[in-house]
Amino acid sequence: MNIPLIDLKAQYESLAEELKEATFGILSSANYIMGKTVIDFEKAFAEYVGVKHAISVGNGTDGLVIALKAMGIGEGDEVITTPFTFFATAEAISAVGGTPIFVDVYKDTFNIDVTKIEEKITSKTKAIMPVHIFGQCADMDEINEIAKKHNLLVIEDACQAIGGKYKGRNVGSLGDAAVFSFFPTKNLGCAGDGGMIVTNNDDIAIIAKALKAHGSGENGQKAYNLLNNIEEEVQKAEGANDTVYNPLKYYNYLIGYNSRLDAIQAAILNVKIKEIDNWNAKRREVAEIYNEALKDTDLVTPVTRDYVEPVYHMYVLQSENREAVLEKLKTAGVSTGVYYPVPLHLQKCYKNLGYKEGDMPVSEYLSHRTFAIPVYPELTKDQVDYIISKIK
Known part of the structure; x- marks a missing residue:
């Protein structure tokens, strides 16, 4: 008998007809970038996690980078995290100009050892990034208590933990923001790359929405105004098609990224999230x-x-x-x-x-x-x- 570590073909076969219908629907619509299907998935995901905002991105790593930047983490800032995780956790901190400060883990749960966090906090520390490793939630009450005491932000790396719970609360709803990955081998995986930032913080959501698309358009203007304390009417492009032409995409307000969840992946995830x-x-x-x-x-x-x-x-x-x-x-x-x-x-x-x-x-x-x-x-x-x- 040959048994793979994960059998993506078996999962596909269990949903083959629904997935074909969903993907062919996107292909025939010719609306491949953002659009209603992506918005529908963002709404469904936010409702599932129990948060106000879900911002889809190109992958989990981009999600971590954009979330950190949206939270104001930058050059010279320190972020406390775990060394026992996938590289993207620390890589994202470095990518925004920060420094990962590693704290060892528990031998039994593999999660960050909360008793060792405070000794690593300095004047440069801006955030704690616990990882819910292998799908088990870190000790979030203790982490949040430490963060509150030292005026730090908390970002959950929940890339391996969709659907997990902590004291009855959903993973992803326990910090200032959280990030999920939809890499095909994840519990909720698409047919390529995909990710999601979630938050209850309106400001983080606005900035993340801007950063994911070159800091441009309506969200770019909103983020720029927010960051510069400007009150003015925001331009809107009603009925614009992001696949073909959106006139506002040529007005840039922040230096951002090109990180979008395409509609085909969103369509696949809309099917799978029900399961x-x-x-x-x-x-x-x-x-x-x-x-x-x-x-x-x-x-x-x-x-x-x-x-x-x-x-x-x-x-x-x-x-x-x-x-x-x-x-x-x-x-x-x-x-x-x-x-x-x-x-x-x-x-x-x-x-x-x-x-x-x-x-x-x-x-x-x-x-x-x-x-x-x-x-x-x-x-x-x-x-x-x-x-x-x-x-x-």
Whole structure:
């Protein structure tokens, strides 16, 4: 039996007719950039997360960059985050001119260790960016309390955690802003790149909307006026077609980016968002089966706080003999993934920050022991049983 780490074909086949209808509808309409389909998805996503604003962007990394810039993070500012995550988290901070300040993680949940945050705060610190790693929410109450005490912003990197909950509240609604990714392998994935910024802050939303499209047009003028305390009537282009011609796009107010979720991806996501809760529930079911079956092995299974509802973007185990386990599973046809082999503070591009081995002992420990096994919702009972038998 051969079992992939994630089976995108199986997901597609379960929704094939709806997805064909949605994508062909966009192709026949010839409205490929922004437009009603994108607006509909933004509204649906904002409602799902429980926030006022959802601003779609080209990908999760762009979302982090634009959100940081919209929140005023720039040259010389420090943002506290975790070294045990995908590179984009720290990369986005660097991309706006900031400096990532790394704080080690908990060995059981892999999330940022909130007890170590305050000691890293300086006069240059402007924000905390927790990552809800592998679909489990960080300790947001503690993070928000620290942020409030030190007058810091909080931005959730929720790229792996769509649908997760923290003390009954939705991931993405717990800070000043949050960012999601729709990369195809995410729990809610499109057929290419896509991302979303969410916030309850009107000012952050206005600036983010401007920055995503070259700082131009109606949103560009709104953002410019906001940032410069100007009160004037904003130009509007009623009925403009962003695919063909919008006269206001040639009036630029801020230096921004070109980062848009195209209509085909939005159409796909409008279909899939209806399934996300069911898919996440199936991931939790598979994870519970793994937890029970592997509890008597020498592997360390994931730990979930009792006030968190995880979505298991990845089901990550720890092993003292990782390479041997991975080789056995590969021979048995079970695909695995190593997340993450090099913590961010030891990446060569951050050599200038002066970190060395031993500075983040837990992250370094985990980087040599963690690996993911399949947990996607389309797994069959036979596949799950096979994976467990081969691990044992």
